[in-house]
Amino acid sequence: MARDMSDKEILKMELDQLKKEVSTPRTxxxxxxxxxxxxxxxxxxxxxxxxxxxxxxxxxxAEKGGCTIT
Known part of the structure; x- marks a missing residue:
């Protein structure tokens, strides 16, 4: 998927992810x-x-018992 995207699109995705992460509440x-x-x-x-x-x-x-070979 990333191979089909331009550098600008990849950077925009990374920026969006970082924005989500920075707004995550921390404890x-x-x-x-x-x-x-x-x-x-x-x-x-x-x-x-x-x-x-x-x-x-x-x-x-497994039930205990012997093996029967016929």
Whole structure:
């Protein structure tokens, strides 16, 4: 896409992007980290990667048994 555009068009796109970025509200890193930690810890009890999946609800749990070759 960028190959089909002139230098002026590319620079205009970059300028528009920079204008968007400069108007984005900023917050302190310490606030963001605290909010992220609180959010993750609040959902940890229901997270199957942390808690695990019960065997009766796991569709990928293979039944134990032997292999039959015919």
């Amino acid at each position: 302190a890193m310490s606030t963001n980290c605290t909010d992220t930690i609180t959010y993750v810890e609040g959902l940890a009890a229901d997270d199957p990667l942390i808690k695990g999946v019960p065997d009766d609800k796991n569709p990928y749990k």
